[in-house]
Amino acid sequence: MSTVSRVINGRADVAVRPETRQRILTAARELQYRPNAIARGLRLATTGTLALLVPSLRNPVNSAIVRGAFDRAWERTFVLVLAEDSGESDAAEEAYERLVEEGRIDGLLIQSARLGNTHLDAFAQGPVPCVFIDRAHPGSGRNVTMRDADAGRTAAEHVLALGHRSIGHLAGPPELDTVSRRRVGFVERVEAVGCTPALVSAPLSESGGYAAMQELLAACAPTAVYVANINQAVGAVAAVRDAGVRVPDELSLLCHDDDPVCEYLDVPLTAIRMPLHELGSTAVDVLLEQVEGGPARDVEVRTAPELVRRGSTGPAPR
């Protein structure tokens, strides 16, 4: 039995007679033997399972990130379980209890961090390695993020280069670290040329984008607006259309996140494409470093945000 175990697990440290090895391998094939993962897990104190805590299963914007994480985890022979941190009272805690405290997982990817959330430190210090993905938990030393501030800067540079000086930003909720970093980068560049951008915050939804764009148009009639999120952008485009404002002649529109939808809206949307899949796979790699005993660390995915130019941005009207 022990020889079988050694052969099946390919352990080179103990010599096995070639003939014995063959007999074992043949028998295993015939019997379709596969070691039981649960028994193995109990013995090895390892489950081969990672969990991903998502803010909401409702919003599929994150699906490219999820896919990146899944693909890499699968490659590295880990299985991924899904958990939801809806933001309600104790959703996150309950997930934590059932996954970490019951010993079901080897590592935890948290995609649902909200600035000011009090549970987060407890998770970071828990018995199971964890990593904050996309939305950082500042100071935790275990954040895997993208260059969101650079995305904001790229957006600003694009509209500034087109001559715009009356500029707005349709931002996301302030408790979300990602959209906040976009805002900071954008505002920094716009202010660098002596302008003050108009800012409106809204939920990351179509209806949020619609209402906030109406507000922005009424408040300051900008000639260029950077929208923090693709869902908002769909609503913003509709608001602009309903207001009778022409894109890009009267208003340039630019959105964060690229998506197939961008190409098919009434005016194809210029967008900032982020390395979402890479973020997911990197986060798994960083988490597994910890699982294998390494120290936690912050990692920023190096791939730069990419401006995908389409028809919705053009020269500033004079």
Next chain:
Amino acid sequence: MSTVSRVINGRADVAVRPETRQRILTAARELQYRPNAIARGLRLATTGTLALLVPSLRNPVNSAIVRGAFDRAWERTFVLVLAEDSGESDAAEEAYERLVEEGRIDGLLIQSARLGNTHLDAFAQGPVPCVFIDRAHPGSGRNVTMRDADAGRTAAEHVLALGHRSIGHLAGPPELDTVSRRRVGFVERVEAVGCTPALVSAPLSESGGYAAMQELLAACAPTAVYVANINQAVGAVAAVRDAGVRVPDELSLLCHDDDPVCEYLDVPLTAIRMPLHELGSTAVDVLLEQVEGGPARDVEVRTAPELVRRGSTGPAPR
């Protein structure tokens, strides 16, 4: 130790002195004791885990179904692991080996059935209960589906009632059971009034919808088109716009699947809303019946497809 186990698991069959029970409960709370799920799983030959095999993590159209499944599984104290059946060579088999044959799961939800797929029977007869969700595997006796044919009928009745007689259907790939049933229901009703609908099949993507709609317009200049899927619809709307055809004056457009996007397109899209969340939760319930020892069965979610009328459908032009 055994008394502790009995108290923690709330087994009423063995009497425990109230004082002992209290001592146990108090100690458990103080120590933050939680039974280890892996050890429990080994002993009980039960994992508390279900797997969901999705066709592609790329397409998030299914996210409402996934959410429904997740929510119900979680409620019933099961955890959900994700697996991908990309349709490539042995993706599904590999997932099956790692999840079922290694004993990681108690039940399997298969959302990736394709008509004619040869692995499916093996899965259905495997050692672990399974259920086909949304896309049926005909004859398996374990399908949990929605009323897709009725959705097609509802769509047909709507455009017929508006007086349309020159009617098209932008269908999905024939190997997908769901879109096929939509097509059958739609065609049946249209033919019942003596018309022959024009049919074009396309992948369930924006670009697929765009190209197929162009084809449909060129082939027969229909006055009403039922689009089989929301992603296709986004492309179809763009194709109609690019062709200079006015909606709904010259062409009524109606799509399967409701989505926030429908409200914000240049013409708000009339859509058929399906009980996606309910499908997910029902599938979990049906699967757990089997896990608990019951027989497999086909279930169709009773909730009827609902026509959500918006601006994209109107009376037939004369």
Next chain:
DNA sequence: CTGAAAGCGCTTACAG
């Protein structure tokens, strides 16, 4: 080079 033994953390008949 290979087999027998212990033990991972539980649950459940079975004694007492």
Next chain:
DNA sequence: CTGAAAGCGCTTACAG
């Protein structure tokens, strides 16, 4: 009413 024992299917020192 409660405790001691066996066993779920593995892996890994340890004998031989």
